[in-house]
Amino acid sequence: MKRSKACDSMLLSRHMDGELSPAEYDWLMSHLAACPDCQEELRQNEALRTLYKSDLAEERSQVSFQGLERKVLKQVSQKRLSWWMRHKELFFSKKLLIPATAMAAMVLLFFSLIRQPLLPPDPSAIITSLSGDMTSVIVLETPKTRQTIIWFNEAS
Amino acid sequence: MSNRESIGLSDEGTLIPLLKKGDEEAFRYLLNQYQTKLFGIAYGITSDREESLDIVQDVFVKVFQHIGAFRGESGLATWIYRIAVNQSLNWQRRWKRKFGWRHRPLGDEANDDNQGLILKDPSPQAVYEQKELETVLREGLKGLPAEARVVFVLNEVEGLSYDEIADVLKIKKGTVSSRLYYARKKLRKSLEKYMEEGNEEEQGL
Amino acid sequence: MKAKRFPFITLSLAVAIIALSTIARAGPRIHIEAVTILASHDSSPRDRRLSGLINELESVFRYSSYRQISHDKMNLAIGDTGVVPLPGRRQLKITPIRVSGKRAELRVVIFKRGQQVFQTVIQLLNGGRMTVGGPKHKKGYLLFNISSSF
Numbered sequence: 001m002k003r004s005k006a007c008d009s010m011l012l013s014r015h016m017d018g019e020l021s022p023a024e025y026d027w028l029m030s031h032l033a034a035c036p037d038c039q040e041e042l043r044q045n046e047a048l049r050t051l052y053k054s055d056l057a058e059e060r061s062q063v064s065f066q067g068l069e070r071k072v073l074k075q076v077s078q079k080r081l082s083w084w085m086r087h088k089e090l091f092f093s094k095k096l097l098i099p100a101t102a103m104a105a106m107v108l109l110f111f112s113l114i115r116q117p118l119l120p121p122d123p124s125a126i127i128t129s130l131s132g133d134m135t136s137v138i139v140l141e142t143p144k145t146r147q148t149i150i151w152f153n154e155a156s
Numbered sequence: 157m158s159n160r161e162s163i164g165l166s167d168e169g170t171l172i173p174l175l176k177k178g179d180e181e182a183f184r185y186l187l188n189q190y191q192t193k194l195f196g197i198a199y200g201i202t203s204d205r206e207e208s209l210d211i212v213q214d215v216f217v218k219v220f221q222h223i224g225a226f227r228g229e230s231g232l233a234t235w236i237y238r239i240a241v242n243q244s245l246n247w248q249r250r251w252k253r254k255f256g257w258r259h260r261p262l263g264d265e266a267n268d269d270n271q272g273l274i275l276k277d278p279s280p281q282a283v284y285e286q287k288e289l290e291t292v293l294r295e296g297l298k299g300l301p302a303e304a305r306v307v308f309v310l311n312e313v314e315g316l317s318y319d320e321i322a323d324v325l326k327i328k329k330g331t332v333s334s335r336l337y338y339a340r341k342k343l344r345k346s347l348e349k350y351m352e353e354g355n356e357e358e359q360g361l
Numbered sequence: 362m363k364a365k366r367f368p369f370i371t372l373s374l375a376v377a378i379i380a381l382s383t384i385a386r387a388g389p390r391i392h393i394e395a396v397t398i399l400a401s402h403d404s405s406p407r408d409r410r411l412s413g414l415i416n417e418l419e420s421v422f423r424y425s426s427y428r429q430i431s432h433d434k435m436n437l438a439i440g441d442t443g444v445v446p447l448p449g450r451r452q453l454k455i456t457p458i459r460v461s462g463k464r465a466e467l468r469v470v471i472f473k474r475g476q477q478v479f480q481t482v483i484q485l486l487n488g489g490r491m492t493v494g495g496p497k498h499k500k501g502y503l504l505f506n507i508s509s510s511f
Contacts, residue, residue, distance in 0.1 A: 013333070044351050045340055047351060055293060056196055059199055059205055069191065073187070079217060125486070130480070148483070151494050154478055
């Protein structure tokens with residue numbers, strides 16, 4: 001049986017899934033009314049869907065989902081437990097305790113040091129004399145550590 | 157459960173934070189919501205009931221382990237379906253590498269219980285024919301490229317829209333449409349003989 | 362036996378006293394480090410050797426690149442002069458003058474082609490550092506970061 005050029009299997013497939021625009025839907029409906037080939041293809045697609053769903057329904061009916069649920073919950077609780085057991089061993093092992101204690105001591109030392117004022121009380125350098133063959137000179141201080149900076153432009 | 161449901165476990169905004177906290181009731185709710193759907197996806201891809209059950213278990217364990225990293229960039233369902241598809245395809249790849257695909261002979265199928273199947277005509281002949289059709293369909297599905305099979309399964313099992321399928325598989329909507337079209341065409345072809353027979357019978361020929 | 366030992370002990374003590382008094386007379390030695398840096402607008406990657414210093418310099422200067430040219434260490438007695446060769450036929454000479462409290466007084470002189478172009482006397486904190494900069498070199502400027510400890 002030769003199909004009309006207007007037949008569009010892709011459109012039929014999308015129609016099955018409710019993915020047509022209103023214009024496409026209207027066109028397809030009028031085409032279907034006059035096209036036995038497309039009617040047959042649509043029927044086969046629908047039969048395919050029914051068959052597949054019935055096969056799946058049968059498979060599902062063979063499965064004990066309560067049993068599956070129990071298995072999953074058991075597995076998950078084991079994972080939960082094993083996570084704690086793993087970490088408990090790690091938390092209380094010497095391998096972790098010694099470095100952790102050392103790290104804690106270092107952190108304490110660090111914070112005790114930074115609690116002291118960050119800024120030195122005085123500028124790093126006091127300039128008592130300055131001279132040279134320069135066109136200009138500027139004395140600066142860095143804001144954080146009060147490092148003294150002397151910037152000069154050499155006479156060319 | 158009903159109490160929790162009434163306070164909104166069906167709402168992802170409530171469910172996800174509880175899952176992240178490891179709330180057992182929330183996880184139980186998730187299990188009830190998704191286990192049959194995930195089984196459908198796994199079975200559609202693998203055509204193996206026992207393996208599908210294992211896959212569903214693995215998916216839930218993965219969800220439990222990784223829900224903390226779930227950022228909500230896609231919906232929870234999309235994320236879970238994506239895990240299920242990946243797990244099923246991984247199983248299939250492993251299986252093919254090891255043994256090739258396992259085929260179940262028709263005789264075995266005919267011996268299965270079919271209490272759950274409702275037939276218009278429950279006569280032994282009709283049951284047998286239905287089983288045969290399903291077996292042919294399953295074989296047809298196996299014969300599809302994985303990409304087309306996954307799209308077909310997501311569409312038929314869960315009735316996911318093209319947009320949702322595109323989101324799960326991270327492909328374009330147009331690709332979903334063409335893969336579905338291809339899958340249907342191939343499956344119709346594999347069932348051609350039976351379909352035509354059915355049609356003739358219906359028409360009284 | 363005891364009589365034999367006595368001169369040896371006496372001699373050792375004498376040597377120790379002389380050595381200690383020599384050190385005491387010599388005064389403290391000043392450890393000085395001079396880091397020469399080329400600051401420019403190059404797109405060269407950060408010089409890791411300067412990681413601590415760059416943050417400090419960037420709070421004052423706006424150069425994109427700071428590259429270490431040399432790092433000289435000197436251990437100088439008061440009155441000694443340490444010489445650091447610099448690019449562009451320049452020299453940096455540092456002379457500790459004295460130590461006063463927590464500061465060392467240093468004379469810092471820059472020579473260019475044998476001519477003195479810059480001279481300063483600074484009192485630098487023990488463990489402190491300061492920077493002298495300005496001479497043009499290639500497409501950037503030279504900076505001399507000087508630190509002292511005693």
